[in-house]
Amino acid sequence: MIAHSGDGAEDTGQEGALVTRRALIGGVVGAGLLSVGASVHNVAMADELSAAGPDLQAGGHAAFRADAPQVYTRSQWNARSPKRPAKVVGRAPDRIVIHHTATANSSKRSLGHAFALSRKIQAWHMDRNGWDDAGQQLTISRGGIVMEGRNKSLKAVQAKDLAVGAHVLHHNDHTIGIENEGTYTKKQVPGRLWDSLVEVCVWLCRSYDLDPFQAIVGHRDFNNTACPGDRLYARLPELRRSVAARMDGPSDANNATGGPEAPIFPPFDGFG
Numbered sequence: 001m002i003a004h005s006g007d008g009a010e011d012t013g014q015e016g017a018l019v020t021r022r023a024l025i026g027g028v029v030g031a032g033l034l035s036v037g038a039s040v041h042n043v044a045m046a047d048e049l050s051a052a053g054p055d056l057q058a059g060g061h062a063a064f065r066a067d068a069p070q071v072y073t074r075s076q077w078n079a080r081s082p083k084r085p086a087k088v089v090g091r092a093p094d095r096i097v098i099h100h101t102a103t104a105n106s107s108k109r110s111l112g113h114a115f116a117l118s119r120k121i122q123a124w125h126m127d128r129n130g131w132d133d134a135g136q137q138l139t140i141s142r143g144g145i146v147m148e149g150r151n152k153s154l155k156a157v158q159a160k161d162l163a164v165g166a167h168v169l170h171h172n173d174h175t176i177g178i179e180n181e182g183t184y185t186k187k188q189v190p191g192r193l194w195d196s197l198v199e200v201c202v203w204l205c206r207s208y209d210l211d212p213f214q215a216i217v218g219h220r221d222f223n224n225t226a227c228p229g230d231r232l233y234a235r236l237p238e239l240r241r242s243v244a245a246r247m248d249g250p251s252d253a254n255n256a257t258g259g260p261e262a263p264i265f266p267p268f269d270g271f272g
Contacts, residue, residue, distance in 0.1 A: 006058060007022070007055050008198075010017050011040055015044065027146060028169070041242070045123045051103050059220070061111050061143075062148045063144060063196070064140075064144060064145075064195075064199050064200060065199055066197040066199045066200070066206065067203035067245065069146075069199075069200075069203045070146065071134060071138070071146050071147065071154055072111075072145065072146065072147045072148065073147075073154065074115070074148050076115070076147075077114070077115035077116065077118040077119060077147055078119065079118065079119070079122055079134075079151070080119075080122060080123075080126065082126075082132050082133035082150075082151045083126065083131075083132040083133065084132045084133075085151060085152065085166070086132070086133065086150050086151050086152045086153070086163040086164060087163070087164045088152055088156050088161050088162065088163050088164070089161060089162050089164060089173065090161050091161065091162065092162065092208040092210070093162045093174055093176040093208060093210075094174050094175075094177075094179075094210070094214075094215065094225040095171070095174065095175040095203055095215055095216075095217050096175070096176055096178065096205070096215050096217070097167060097168050097171075097175045097176070097177045097178070097211070097217055097218070097219055097221075097229050098178055098180065098197075098203055098216065098217070098218050098219065098224070098228050098232065098233075098236065098239070099136060099167060099177055099178060099179045099180060099227050100179070100180050100181075100182055100183060100184050100227055100228040100229050100232055101117075101121065101144065101179050101181050101182060101183075101217050102182065102183050102227070102229075103117075103120075103181060103182065104182075104183070105142065105179070105183060105187050106142055106182075107142075108143070109141070109143030109144075110140070110141065110143065111145060112148060113141065113143070113239065114139075114141035114143060114145035114181075115266045116182055116195050117139065117141055117184040118134070118139055118147045118149070120178065121134050121136075121149070122134040122149075125166070129166075130161075131158045131166050132166075133150050133151055133166075133222055134149040134150050134165075135149070135166035135167040135177065136149040136150065136165055136167045136177040136178065136179040137148065137149050137150050137153040137156075137157075137163060137167075137176045137177055137178070138153065138176070138177070138178045138179070138200060139178070139181070140178060140179070140180050140181065140193055140196050140197055140200065141143050141181045141193070142181045142182055142190045142192070142193050143190075143192050143193070144190075144192030144193050144195055144196035145196075146196055146200055149165070149179065150163055150165045150166075150179075150230045151163070153165075153176075153203055156162055157176075157204070157207050157208075158207075160207060160208060162176060164175075165177055167179075167219070168219060168223060169222070169223050170223075171222045172221070175222075176196065176204065177219075178200060178201075180197060180228065180232065181193065183229060184228060184229030184230070184231045185226070185230055185231065186231065187231065188231065189231070189235070197239065198239065198243055198246065199246075201216055201239065201243045202243050202246045202247055205243060206247065211244075212239075212240045212242060212243035212244045213240050213246070215244045216236060216239055216240050216243065217236070218232075218233045218236055220233060253256065
C-alpha cells in the first residue's frame with residue numbers, strides 16, 4: 001500500500017522551470033474558490049441522504065466540481081495529528097502526479113467508506129512507512145469523494161503555495177499528488193472517480209495556472225514503479241485533453257467528462 005518517498009530521507013528533488021498556462025498560451029484562468037464539504041457529524045446519516053439535484057451523487061454528497069470545489073477536510077474524516085507539521089513553500093507546484101492506491105476495487109461509494117480509506121492511508125504511511133503524515137495532498141475515493149490528505153494542503157492550494165508531501169521520491173518539493181482509490185492494472189476506473197479526477201485537475205490547474213498538457217503526469221514518470229497502473233496511465237492523454245477542454249470552455253459543471261469506468265496496476269505496489 002502506498003509506498004512513496006520517505007519524509008525522513010533527504011529529498012532535494014529536481015525542480016525545473018515552472019510550466020504555466022500563462023507562459024505557454026497567455027491569459028489567466030481564474031482560480032475557483034474552495035468550498036469545504038458540509039460538516040458531517042453523523043456519516044451514516046449523511047450516507048442515507050437521497051439525491052437532491054444534478055450536483056448530488058447517490059449517497060447524499062455533492063459531486064466535485066472545479067467551479068465550486070468541495071473537499072472534505074482532515075477534521076471531517078477524523079485524521080490523526082501529524083508527527084510534524086507539513087513544510088509549506090511559497091511557490092506553486094509544476095506537476096500534478098496521478099497515483100493509484102493499489103488497494104481493492106471496492107464497490108462501496110459512501111462517505112463512510114471514503115473517510116475510512118483516508119484513515120487507512122494515513123495509518124499506513126505513518127505506522128508502516130514511518131512518515132510524518134499521509135504522503136499525498138489529495139485523495140479521491142471510487143465514489144468520487146475528494147478529501148484532503150497531508151496537513152495544510154487545502155490552505156496551501158488556496159494561497160497558491162505547496163504543502164510538501166511524500167509521494168514521489170526526489171520530486172516532492174515541486175509536485176502535488178492525487179491518490180485514486182483502487183488498483184488499475186487491468187480494471188477500469190469508476191465513472192465517478194474519473195469525473196472527479198478531471199474536475200480536481202481543472203481546479204488545480206486553474207489555481208496554480210498550469211498547462212494540463214505539461215503538468216499532469218503519472219507516478220511512474222518520476223520513479224521506478226507500476227503506479228498508477230497500466231490502464232489509468234494509458235488514459236493520462238485523455239485526462240489532459242479533458243482538463244484542457246474544461247478550462248478553455250465555459251465554466252459549466254455539465255462539461256465534466258464522464259463515460260464508462262476507466263482503467264489501473266499491481267496490487268499493493270505501494271498505495272501509488
